[in-house]
Amino acid sequence: MDMKRDYYEDIxxxxxxxxxxxxxVLLAALAxxxxxxxxxxxxxxxxxxxxxxxxxxxxxxxxxxGQISLGHAGFFAIGAYATLALMLNAHLPFxxxxxxxxxxxxxxGFLLGLPALRLEGPYxxxxxxxxxxxxxxxxxxxxxxxxxxxxxxxxxxxxxLKVTSDAGRYAVIMPICVIMTWGLRNLTKTRVGRxxxxxxxxxxxxxxxxxxxxxxKTLAFAVSAFFTGIGGGLMAFVLGFISPHTFNVMVSIMFxxxxxxxxxxxxxxxxxxxxxxxxxxxxxxxxxxxPLVGPVLTELSNQVFTLSGLPNVQYVVFGLIMVLxxxxxxxxxxxFWIRTKIYWRTWPF
Amino acid sequence: MLGQLITSxxxxxxxxxxxxxxxxxxxxxxxxxxxxxxxxxxxxxxxAYMCLSTYGLGFAMSxxxxxxxxxxxxxxxxxxFLRRAKEPNVLGLIxxxxxxxxxxxxxxxxxxxxxxxDFPFPVSDFDVYQLGGDVVISxxxxxxxxxxxxxxxxxxxxxxxxxxxxxxxxxxxxxQAARLMGIRVGRIMMLTxxxxxxxxxxxxxxxxxxxxxxxxxxxxxxxxxFSAAVLGGMTSLVGAVLGGFILxxxxxxxxxxxxxxxxxxxxxxxxxxxxxxxxxxxxAKHYVRKV
Numbered sequence: 216m217d218m219k220r221d222y223y224e225d226i227x228x229x230x231x232x233x234x235x236x237x238x239x240v241l242l243a244a245l246a247x248x249x250x251x252x253x254x255x256x257x258x259x260x261x262x263x264x265x266x267x268x269x270x271x272x273x274x275x276x277x278x279x280x281g282q283i284s285l286g287h288a289g290f291f292a293i294g295a296y297a298t299l300a301l302m303l304n305a306h307l308p309f310x311x312x313x314x315x316x317x318x319x320x321x322x323x324g325f326l327l328g329l330p331a332l333r334l335e336g337p338y339x340x341x342x343x344x345x346x347x348x349x350x351x352x353x354x355x356x357x358x359x360x361x362x363x364x365x366x367x368x369x370x371x372x373x374x375x376l377k378v379t380s381d382a383g384r385y386a387v388i389m390p391i392c393v394i395m396t397w398g399l400r401n402l403t404k405t406r407v408g409r410x411x412x413x414x415x416x417x418x419x420x421x422x423x424x425x426x427x428x429x430x431x432k433t434l435a436f437a438v439s440a441f442f443t444g445i446g447g448g449l450m451a452f453v454l455g456f457i458s459p460h461t462f463n464v465m466v467s468i469m470f471x472x473x474x475x476x477x478x479x480x481x482x483x484x485x486x487x488x489x490x491x492x493x494x495x496x497x498x499x500x501x502x503x504x505x506p507l508v509g510p511v512l513t514e515l516s517n518q519v520f521t522l523s524g525l526p527n528v529q530y531v532v533f534g535l536i537m538v539l540x541x542x543x544x545x546x547x548x549x550x551f552w553i554r555t556k557i558y559w560r561t562w563p564f
Numbered sequence: 565m566l567g568q569l570i571t572s573x574x575x576x577x578x579x580x581x582x583x584x585x586x587x588x589x590x591x592x593x594x595x596x597x598x599x600x601x602x603x604x605x606x607x608x609x610x611x612a613y614m615c616l617s618t619y620g621l622g623f624a625m626s627x628x629x630x631x632x633x634x635x636x637x638x639x640x641x642x643x644x645f646l647r648r649a650k651e652p653n654v655l656g657l658i659x660x661x662x663x664x665x666x667x668x669x670x671x672x673x674x675x676x677x678x679x680x681x682d683f684p685f686p687v688s689d690f691d692v693y694q695l696g697g698d699v700v701i702s703x704x705x706x707x708x709x710x711x712x713x714x715x716x717x718x719x720x721x722x723x724x725x726x727x728x729x730x731x732x733x734x735x736x737x738x739x740q741a742a743r744l745m746g747i748r749v750g751r752i753m754m755l756t757x758x759x760x761x762x763x764x765x766x767x768x769x770x771x772x773x774x775x776x777x778x779x780x781x782x783x784x785x786x787x788x789x790f791s792a793a794v795l796g797g798m799t800s801l802v803g804a805v806l807g808g809f810i811l812x813x814x815x816x817x818x819x820x821x822x823x824x825x826x827x828x829x830x831x832x833x834x835x836x837x838x839x840x841x842x843x844x845x846x847x848a849k850h851y852v853r854k855v
Contacts, residue, residue, distance in 0.1 A: 277655065283654070283655055283658065330836050330839060330840050333839070333840065333843040334839055334843055336597075336654045337591070337597040337654075337658075337794065337798060338794055338798075338839055338843065338844070338845075340597060340658060341790050341791060341794045341835060342832075342835065342836050342839060344787070344790075344832075345787075345791070345831070345832025345833075345835055345836060346832070346836075348787070348828075348829070348832060349829045349832050349833070352826065352828060352829045353826075353829070356825050356826070464783075468662055468666070471659065471662070472659075472662075472663075475655075475659050479655075516674070519675070520674045520675045521674065521675065521676065521677045523677045523678075524673050524674040524675065524676070524677045524678065525674065527669070527670045527671075527673040527674045528670060528674060529670070530666040530667065530669050530670030530673075531666070531667050531670035531671055531674070532670075533663070533666050533670075534662075534663040534664060534665070534666030534667030534668075534669075534670065535663070535667060536663070537659055537660070537662065537663030537666070538645055538659075538660050538663035538664060538667070541649055541652070541656045541659050541660050541663070542645065542648045542649050542650070542660070545650065545651075545652075545656060
C-alpha cells in the first residue's frame, strides 16, 4: 500500500489523492475561520499559528538533525526585537523587516551552530541554554531595545492597508504559517533534509558517505533559527508589546515540550504539539474557572494549598504531560495518530 | 579589592560547587542531566522551613527531617518516573527531568505561593572574620566552604573505597555488565538519586539562608551548578568542585572590574569558550565514540 516504486514518488510532496483532498479542506477551513469565529478565538489561533512555525523550526533541529536546543527563546527574542527595531529605527516596511529579522536570527543560529559542532548531549544543552539566557540579558541592557521597559509594536501596515484587528493579523500570520509549513515539508524531502536525518542517525557514518558535517549542522541551526525568528517577529505584533521577560527560559522549555509532545521528526507532530500546548497554556491559566475541575481544585487549594498559587497548577499538568508522553509514547501525538490509523486500516484484525 | 573579590568569589563558588556535585553524582551513574535538581532541593528547603516555623522543631531535627525527605524524594522520582521510560535516549531523559522540574515547581508555588520567606539559619551572614588586610569572610561563607569541601572528600572516599560506590561506577561504565556481575542496577540508581538530592538540599539550605526562600530560589544556582559541572567535565567530582570555585571567582572578578550588569552572563560565555577548546570540560577524559 505504502510502497514507493521510484525516486519521484519518494520526493513527492503529497502522497495520495485523499491527502490532496484533506489538504484542500483544511485550507478552506482556515480561510473561512475568521468569518465565523470571535476575536478571542482568532487571537488564540494566531498564537497557535506562531507556535506552529517555531515548533517546526525546532523540530527540524531536534527531531530531524538530532541537536538539542534549550535556547530557542533567544532566537524568538532576536526575531521579535529585530523586526521592531528595523521598523522603528530604520523605518523599513513590515514586509521587508520580517524576512530581514529572520535572516538576522539565522545568522545568530549559524554562530551558535559553530560551537555546537564539537558538543553533544549535556554539553550542547548547557551551551544553548546559556545562549538563550545571554541574549535576553543583553537585550534587557541595551537602550536601543528599550531596556527592561521593552518595546511597543508600531501599527502594522501591509501594502498600504492598516492591520488593527485580530482578524487582520490572522490574514497576515496564517498564510506565512502555511507557506513555511509547506517549505519545511519540501526541505525534508530534498537532499538537505535527508542529510539532516543522516546526521541525526549517526554523524560519523554520515560524514563517511559524504555529508559535510560542518555545513549541514550549522545549516540546521540557521534554518531553525530563521523559522523561530519569523515566529518571534509575528509574535511582537500579536502581543503588541515585548520585553526581555517575554522570552524567559520557560518559553524555551515550552517550545521543546511542543516538539516532544507532538512527536520528534514529524511535521504533523509539530503542528499537533503546538496546537495542544498553546491551547492548554491558555486554558490552564484560568483553571479555577473551568467546569468540574475548577471547583474541586479551588476547594483543594483552600484546604491544603494556597489559592493565590492556583494558576501554577498548569506547570504540574505540563510536567506530567511531558513525563507521561516520554514514558508511554516516545513518538508523541504523532505516534498515537499513526497507531490509530493502522488500527482502523487493518480492522478487524 | 582583589583579595576580597577572590574570597567572596570562592564563597559563592562553594554553593555552585555543591550543586555541581549533586549533578555529577547522578550523571556519573546514569548519564542523566537532571534539570529537576534545583527544584528537588528547593522543595527540601521548604520542608525544612515548614518544620522550623510551622511545627517549631529545632534546627538539628528540622534539617535531619528535611534531608531524609530529600533522600526519599530523589529515590521516589527515580523509581516512579525515570525507571519507567522505555529505551530512553539522552533527549528523552532530559525532557523527563524538565517535566519533573515543572511539576515540582508548580506544586511548591501552589502550596507556598510566590511570596518570599525568611529562612532561619543557625549561622549568621553578618558576623565576619578578618583574614589579614581588609579581606573579610562571613561565618556563613566559611560554613558553606566547609560543607562543600567535606562533602567532596566524603563522596570521593565513598566512590573510591566503598562497595556501593564502586558498584555505582560500574553501573555507569556498562549497565548490562554490571547487572551480570550481580549489581542491583535499579537499586543503585535509586540510591544515587537519593544521595544527589541530599547534596542538593544542603546547597539549598545554605543558599536560602543568604537569600529569601521562594519557589524560584534554586533556578539560578542550578544553572550555575550545571555550568560548573560542565566546566569540570560532568564525571569528575574534583572537577565539579574546582569548576564551581573557578566560576565563582571569574564571575566576581568580572563583576568587580568590568561590568556588574553582565555578571550573570559571563558564566555562560566562559562555558562556551572553554567547551570550544575542550569539548568534554577541563578535568574529564574525552572519549571518542566508536561507530
